[in-house]
Amino acid sequence: MNPATLTRTSAFEWRIEPTGNMRVPGVIYATEALIQAMDERVRDQVVNVACLPGIVSASYAMPDAHWGYGFPIGGVAAFDAEEGGVVSAGGVGFDISCGVRCLRTGLQRAELEPLKERLAETLYHRVPVGVGSHGPIHLDDKQMEAMLTGGAQWAVERGWGSRDDLRFIEAQGRITGARADAVSAKAKKRQRNEMGTLGSGNHYLEVQEVGELYDREAARAFGLAEHEVVVFIHCGSRGLGHQIGTEYLKSMATSARQHGIELPDRELACAPLRSDTGQAYLGAMRAASNCALANRQIITHFAREVFAELFPAADLELLYDVSHNTCKLEEHSLNGERKKLFVHRKGATRAFGPGHPDLPEEYRAVGQPVLIGGSMGTASHVLAGNADPRVPSFASACHGAGRAMSRRQAHRNWQGRQLLEELREQGIIVRSPSAKGVAEEAPHAYKDVDAVVDGAEEAGLARKVAKLKPLVCIKG
DNA sequence: ATGTTC
Numbered sequence A: 001m002n003p004a005t006l007t008r009t010s011a012f013e014w015r016i017e018p019t020g021n022m023r024v025p026g027v028i029y030a031t032e033a034l035i036q037a038m039d040e041r042v043r044d045q046v047v048n049v050a051c052l053p054g055i056v057s058a059s060y061a062m063p064d065a066h067w068g069y070g071f072p073i074g075g076v077a078a079f080d081a082e083e084g085g086v087v088s089a090g091g092v093g094f095d096i097s098c099g100v101r102c103l104r105t106g107l108q109r110a111e112l113e114p115l116k117e118r119l120a121e122t123l124y125h126r127v128p129v130g131v132g133s134h135g136p137i138h139l140d141d142k143q144m145e146a147m148l149t150g151g152a153q154w155a156v157e158r159g160w161g162s163r164d165d166l167r168f169i170e171a172q173g174r175i176t177g178a179r180a181d182a183v184s185a186k187a188k189k190r191q192r193n194e195m196g197t198l199g200s201g202n203h204y205l206e207v208q209e210v211g212e213l214y215d216r217e218a219a220r221a222f223g224l225a226e227h228e229v230v231v232f233i234h235c236g237s238r239g240l241g242h243q244i245g246t247e248y249l250k251s252m253a254t255s256a257r258q259h260g261i262e263l264p265d266r267e268l269a270c271a272p273l274r275s276d277t278g279q280a281y282l283g284a285m286r287a288a289s290n291c292a293l294a295n296r297q298i299i300t301h302f303a304r305e306v307f308a309e310l311f312p313a314a315d316l317e318l319l320y321d322v323s324h325n326t327c328k329l330e331e332h333s334l335n336g337e338r339k340k341l342f343v344h345r346k347g348a349t350r351a352f353g354p355g356h357p358d359l360p361e362e363y364r365a366v367g368q369p370v371l372i373g374g375s376m377g378t379a380s381h382v383l384a385g386n387a388d389p390r391v392p393s394f395a396s397a398c399h400g401a402g403r404a405m406s407r408r409q410a411h412r413n414w415q416g417r418q419l420l421e422e423l424r425e426q427g428i429i430v431r432s433p434s435a436k437g438v439a440e441e442a443p444h445a446y447k448d449v450d451a452v453v454d455g456a457e458e459a460g461l462a463r464k465v466a467k468l469k470p471l472v473c474i475k476g
Numbered sequence B: 001a002t003g004t005t006c
Helices: A032-037 A040-049 A109-126 A141-157 A185-191 A216-222 A238-258 A276-310 A407-413 A416-425 A435-440 A449-459
Strands: A013-016 A026-029 A055-066 A073-079 A086-088 A099-108 A204-213 A228-235 A270-272 A317-323 A325-334 A337-346 A369-372 A380-385 A429-431 A462-475
Touching (some): A032 A449, A040 A073, A109 A276, A141 A185, A141 A276, A185 A238, A228 A462, A276 A317, A276 A325, A317 A369, A369 A449, A380 A449, A416 A429, A416 A435, A449 A462
Antiparallel strands (some): A013 A026, A204 A462, A325 A337
């Protein structure tokens, strides 16, 4: 993106003043280098979102923003139901409640190294991966309804994990207001055999070593020490969330027309929060969020079984689980007033600052863990949320490196098998059913995650705590 | 992201 087309308001804040149908400004948080690397279409999408009814404050983009369906990936926008605000399926994304969880293992990298190959092999066979992957769990209609309303709490009650896990999950592992009746039979059918599966694309389970620490106090609070091993799990609501997104995009196009909402882009289909379609979507989206939370909880259980077999001393404790594709009703300050707002975060992570009452007490002094997944073979990061008044973007931060090129382009540039060999030379074992998928996820098909994280920190969105280096990656 | 095209 050409920086000259934006108004620079600080070293890390770029604005688009309202013109035409924009109701609020656009704001992009990034360094100049990240702006230059950003797709031109991000600006158009930030502008389009700023035109939607009931949007408050500004249409925001995080440092890793790239072009997406309707909303940019890395987009944050909040809506006020009292001001005719809307909810948009494209503002959440197809992979509803896609997110990351991080587990400590209590192991040192040196203990893991001799068994690394076996660990990769065993994890690959225990955790189903790939397009259309099915697992050993099959839900009937009644169990499906319990899962969609119970989330990770349901999974723990079924024996997949412990009650202690729940304190370290966004919303204590269960999103309230879920409506199984707002989820179609087709969506439920698609999910029947997909619980505890990773899926494909950029989803993965990665075993990592804690590298550099940047904030020792926060690292201590999060239980992270150098050379210790952690597990990162990145996945979402599988076929169920995708089906819900597809169906509600259609009904929202109708709803927007009926309510006289002028859409700058048909991909921005939305429904008033105070409408039957808007309420049904919120209920279905929350059900999909519970599906994603239960899914990550079950995968955690599989990972614990594998580590217990190979490393009797291991104890996989949940550090945190947070979504980066969702719409949440949250209370935020707006012009000095506390307001309940519907915050869309699409490819953006919630990042509550120190003192937030929703955080577990262990983390309250330092802020929410913000889990940033890198691309395959590169680093991941743990950050801590800020409460910085310079960035009024509803306590949000970036979610990953962000793609630098399309899947098609990546597929042209790299060969899966060769990438796997190169990574192995670096001591990183990748197991995947798809050579094409590996090529599409090539490390250089993404932006430099370190630069994105530095940009997020410099802008004041979150503080760097620890860098994580990959050892074993199970890839969809 | 996705039973990678209803």
